[in-house]
Amino acid sequence: xxxxxxxxxxxxxxxxxxxxxxxxxxxxxxxxxxxxxxxxxxxxxxxxxxxxxxxxxxxxxxxxxxxxxxxxxxxxxxxxxxxxxxxxxxxxxxxxxxxxxxxxxxxxxxxxxxxxxxxxxxxxxxxxxxxxxxxxxxxxxxxxxxxxxxxxxxxxxxxxxxxxxxxxxxxxxxxxxxxxxxxxxxxxxxxxxxxxxxxxxxxxxxxxxxxxxxxxxxxxxxxxxxxxxxxxxxxxxxxxxxxxxxxxxxxxxxxxxxxxxxxxxxxxxxxxxxxxxxxxxxxxxxxxxxxxxxxxxxxxxxxxxxxxxxxxxxxxxxxxxxxxxxxxxxxxxxxxxxxxxxxxxxxxxxxxxxxxxxxxxxxxxxxxxxxxxxxxxxxxxxxxxxxxxxxxxxxxxxxxxxxxxxxxxxxxxxxxxxxxxxxxxxxxxxxxxxxxxxxxxxxxxxxxxxxx
Amino acid sequence: xxxxxxxxxxxxxxxxxxxxxxxxxxxxxxxxxxxxxxxxxxxxxxxxxxxxxxxxxxxxxxxxxxxxxxxxxxxxxxxxxxxxxxxxxxxxxxxxxxxxxxxxxxxxxxxxxxxxxxxxxxxxxxxxxxxxxxxxxxxxxxxxxxxxxxxxxxxxxxxxxxxxxxxxxxxxxxxxxxxxxxxxxxxxxxxxxxxxxxxxxxxxxxxxxxxxxxxxxxxxxxxxxxxxxxxxxxxxxxxxxxxxxxxxxxxxxxxxxxxxxxxxxxxxxxxxxxxxxxxxxxxxxxxxxxxxxxxxxxxxxxxxxxxxxxxxxxxxxxxxxxxxxxxxxxxxxxxxxxxxxxxxxxxxxxxxxxxxxxxxxxxxxxxxxxxxxxxxxxxxxxxxxxxxxxxxxxxxxxxxxxxxxxxxxxxxxxxxxxxxxxxxxxxxxxxxxxxxxxxxxxxxxxxxxxxx
Numbered sequence: 001x002x003x004x005x006x007x008x009x010x011x012x013x014x015x016x017x018x019x020x021x022x023x024x025x026x027x028x029x030x031x032x033x034x035x036x037x038x039x040x041x042x043x044x045x046x047x048x049x050x051x052x053x054x055x056x057x058x059x060x061x062x063x064x065x066x067x068x069x070x071x072x073x074x075x076x077x078x079x080x081x082x083x084x085x086x087x088x089x090x091x092x093x094x095x096x097x098x099x100x101x102x103x104x105x106x107x108x109x110x111x112x113x114x115x116x117x118x119x120x121x122x123x124x125x126x127x128x129x130x131x132x133x134x135x136x137x138x139x140x141x142x143x144x145x146x147x148x149x150x151x152x153x154x155x156x157x158x159x160x161x162x163x164x165x166x167x168x169x170x171x172x173x174x175x176x177x178x179x180x181x182x183x184x185x186x187x188x189x190x191x192x193x194x195x196x197x198x199x200x201x202x203x204x205x206x207x208x209x210x211x212x213x214x215x216x217x218x219x220x221x222x223x224x225x226x227x228x229x230x231x232x233x234x235x236x237x238x239x240x241x242x243x244x245x246x247x248x249x250x251x252x253x254x255x256x257x258x259x260x261x262x263x264x265x266x267x268x269x270x271x272x273x274x275x276x277x278x279x280x281x282x283x284x285x286x287x288x289x290x291x292x293x294x295x296x297x298x299x300x301x302x303x304x305x306x307x308x309x310x311x312x313x314x315x316x317x318x319x320x321x322x323x324x325x326x327x328x329x330x331x332x333x334x335x336x337x338x339x340x341x342x343x344x345x346x347x348x349x350x351x352x353x354x355x356x357x358x359x360x361x362x363x364x365x366x367x368x369x370x371x372x373x374x375x376x377x378x379x380x381x382x383x384x385x386x387x388x389x390x391x392x393x394x395x396x397x398x399x400x401x402x403x404x405x406x407x408x409x410x411x412x413x414x415x416x417x418x419x420x421x422x423x424x425x426x427x428x429x430x431x432x433x434x435x436x437x438x439x440x441x442x443x444x445x446x447x448x449x450x451x452x
Numbered sequence: 453x454x455x456x457x458x459x460x461x462x463x464x465x466x467x468x469x470x471x472x473x474x475x476x477x478x479x480x481x482x483x484x485x486x487x488x489x490x491x492x493x494x495x496x497x498x499x500x501x502x503x504x505x506x507x508x509x510x511x512x513x514x515x516x517x518x519x520x521x522x523x524x525x526x527x528x529x530x531x532x533x534x535x536x537x538x539x540x541x542x543x544x545x546x547x548x549x550x551x552x553x554x555x556x557x558x559x560x561x562x563x564x565x566x567x568x569x570x571x572x573x574x575x576x577x578x579x580x581x582x583x584x585x586x587x588x589x590x591x592x593x594x595x596x597x598x599x600x601x602x603x604x605x606x607x608x609x610x611x612x613x614x615x616x617x618x619x620x621x622x623x624x625x626x627x628x629x630x631x632x633x634x635x636x637x638x639x640x641x642x643x644x645x646x647x648x649x650x651x652x653x654x655x656x657x658x659x660x661x662x663x664x665x666x667x668x669x670x671x672x673x674x675x676x677x678x679x680x681x682x683x684x685x686x687x688x689x690x691x692x693x694x695x696x697x698x699x700x701x702x703x704x705x706x707x708x709x710x711x712x713x714x715x716x717x718x719x720x721x722x723x724x725x726x727x728x729x730x731x732x733x734x735x736x737x738x739x740x741x742x743x744x745x746x747x748x749x750x751x752x753x754x755x756x757x758x759x760x761x762x763x764x765x766x767x768x769x770x771x772x773x774x775x776x777x778x779x780x781x782x783x784x785x786x787x788x789x790x791x792x793x794x795x796x797x798x799x800x801x802x803x804x805x806x807x808x809x810x811x812x813x814x815x816x817x818x819x820x821x822x823x824x825x826x827x828x829x830x831x832x833x834x835x836x837x838x839x840x841x842x843x844x845x846x847x848x849x850x851x852x853x854x855x856x857x858x859x860x861x862x863x864x865x866x867x868x869x870x871x872x873x874x875x876x877x878x879x880x881x882x883x884x885x886x887x888x889x890x891x892x893x894x895x896x897x898x899x900x901x902x903x904x
Binding site: 085086088092177190191193195197202203204205206207208209210211212213214215216217218220221223224225226227228229230231267268271272273274275276277278279284287288291293295296297298299300301302303304305306307308309312314315317319342343344345346389390391392415418419420421422423 | 537538540544629642643645647649654655656657658659660661662663664665666667668669670672673675676677678679680681682683719720723724725726727728729730731736739740743745747748749750751752753754755756757758759760761764766767769771794795796797798841842843844867870871872873874875
């Protein structure tokens with residue numbers, strides 16, 4: 001369907017408004033409740049005629065809205081999140097993380113790409129429909145949560161309790177990301193996630209490495225032995241049973257992936273790396289989209305002193321693919337860690353709450369077909385790729401289980417925009433591209449969802 | 453010789469004065485030059501009639517003093533240090549580290565045991581000789597440095613430049629420690645030290661572990677592989693050539709060590725450990741005194757976020773024994789680290805300045821004989837053990853090279869007093885024991901050094 005809206009405000013006006021949103025430091029891991037609520041209030045105020053409001057959960061609140069005035073028309077539930085990742089070391093930021101800062105063709109700030117910018121675009125489209133057309137092309141419900149970056153621990157209870165109000169024909173996630181800046185892509189799935197902390201403890205206190213060296217086990221060394229034992233030299237995960245429930249990658253999927261233009265060396269170069277690396281037997285894209293991973297996210301213990309540290313700690317996460325059951329993988333990884341424990345230290349595994357299974361969306365889902373039309377309308381010269389999200393969006397499994405609906409990822413974040421890292425940014429041109437694409441998507445879905 | 457001095461001040465008076473010294477936060481790694489100078493001034497003021505003064509070096513200054521009024525009498529050079537280790541995490545301290553705090557039979561504070569308390573005792577003995585006898589039993593020179601805890605990087609140049617002024621028949625180090633609280637001991641050597649930092653770097657920034665997982669090497673994982681590869685499962689150091697230049701442990705020394713009362717389980721229990729641990733084929737005491745070690749002192753990288761950290765770092769130190777040449781060991785460890793580097797990351801080794809070779813003092817040195825008499829005078833009921841210091845005292849090799857004199861360790865620190873750790877403490881009874889022992893030591897040396 002042809003686009004109908006005009007987005008007449010200047011970039012500066014959109015960015016000024018988005019800057020207010022980014023200025024709210026809604027770090028779900030650390031922020032005080034008042035800050036989280038203020039951020040939820042800000043985004044709910046953007047919902048305008050959609051009855052925007054903030055509702056309590058057992059954790060950080062959600063922002064809700066809906067417009068149900070087209071009886072008989074299909075309904076979509078738009079999901080996103082207003083919380084953001086911690087900033088990490090401030091010294092690594094080129095500008096203050098909570099001051100949206102324009103730098104050439106991008107704007108920088110924590111959360112601008114994940115997920116404040118992408119949700120903001122949806123709000124602008126809904127506002128334009130209401131202002132310019134007096135109506136939306138279909139019924140729309142909004143659910144913007146505040147705990148995505150900590151694994152959405154309270155979302156399930158909230159959605160279960162409000163399942164009837166949240167019912168829709170399709171969920172559309174404004175979280176997720178375009179895989180590469182140069183090509184539009186639609187995600188046909190996302191990886192699952194489990195994570196845990198390993199703690200290796202030794203003596204009651206740090207010990208002088210000379211006065212005690214040679215007599216006691218070293219927790220930092222024992223932790224290194226555990227971490228090193230979680231992979232084989234060929235890049236495979238050395239956890240018995242880690243891969244065994246995963247269906248073999250089909251020859252058809254391998255061909256599809258091989259057809260995607262991808263240059264390993266250029267990819268590595270852009271990241272500042274000498275080369276790519278990963279599980280033997282799979283291409284880089286196969287590993288990114290179709291294979292599970294185990295990563296050490298952080299290590300700490302002792303310091304630059306001549307001590308034997310009394311405690312060493314690592315944080316580990318696994319990205320899961322279809323066929324892997326999160327709790328089972330957590331058990332297997334824990335067993336392997338305990339099997340690698342050296343004598344002379346104590347090893348403890350503390351799993352994080354909020355594991356997420358992998359998620360898949362069939363290529364013939366009406367949401368995927370509509371998204372393709374929308375992307376082709378905005379990027380007429382570029383082929384639309386079918387990718388997968390290496391990241392994990394916990395809400396998708398929840399919506400499938402409770403609302404019995406699939407989730408379409410439709411976000412105008414791009415995966416190279418330093419999500420979860422210092423100097424997160426958003427490409428400014430995505431603002432208008434995203435708004436136009438959402439407009440076409442909603443128009444397409446108004447007819448396609450009826451037909452499915 | 454019989455003791456002649458009276459130490460009539462109350463414990464409280466000594467502790468009040470020692471408290472002033474501990475209150476000066478002379479952390480050589482971090483402190484500002486004014487704080488370091490103030491600490492040097494404080495201890496030089498204690499030198500009283502020994503012409504106490506502060507002298508500049510290329511780094512933190514030294515406190516110097518001397519009393520040369522007995523022509524023809526032997527001369528000793530007393531060495532110690534006024535700098536202290538960093539505090540580490542303040543939350544682990546039971547009282548502020550720079551407020552000397554009495555807690556039952558001990559006083560707690562950074563540096564009180566290493567090395568402020570032990571140096572303070574020497575000053576009290578010298579003051580008592582001068583006040584009560586009008587003279588010292590032999591000529592005494594004092595050299596209290598401010599960079600021992602960072603490897604004494606500028607001491608060598610200073611001692612070389614002032615070699616003629618510092619000449620003596622014996623050096624006595626007030627740094628070192630009594631090995632166990634229950635038995636007096638004399639150290640017949642100390643281990644050497646080399647240390648380095650390993651940096652493993654990956655991408656230019658932290659990467660989202662989902663959006664990049666499986667495509668790039670993980671610096672924290674790669675670091676763990678390196679660290680794990682530095683030991684074998686049997687506790688030996690897996691660095692080719694690490695042990696090859698070390699003379700075999702003699703049967704006689706093994707018998708001597710086996711005769712020292714030592715209970716592995718009790719030792720482990722006191723440290724809060726399930727068991728002792730170390731190189732296969734040697735007892736715990738053999739490993740502590742006679743065998744080299746490689747320890748991971750600290751690890752850091754990433755955090756509790758779902759990222760692939762862009763950088764992971766470890767600090768490593770080796771304690772060396774006679775036969776090991778520090779620069780050669782550093783080269784061997786570096787070669788091993790580079791051989792363990794995985795593809796896809798960059799590995800860099802940064803050696804710390806100030807390596808120290810191992811040091812040995814023969815059991816028939818007149819200093820050792822005098823120390824034995826002094827300890828037997830103070831602890832008449834307890835046999836004097838011959839131990840070694842697992843720690844490293846860089847100055848000993850320097851004094852041997854430049855002044856051509858051996859160094860006797862004579863310190864009333866005890867090795868369990870949380871040196872280099874939070875809650876460093878000193879046993880209060882050591883104050884009087886140490887002062888009396890130094891008195892007897894100086895009296896003994898006045899005749900024995902003449903005879904040697």
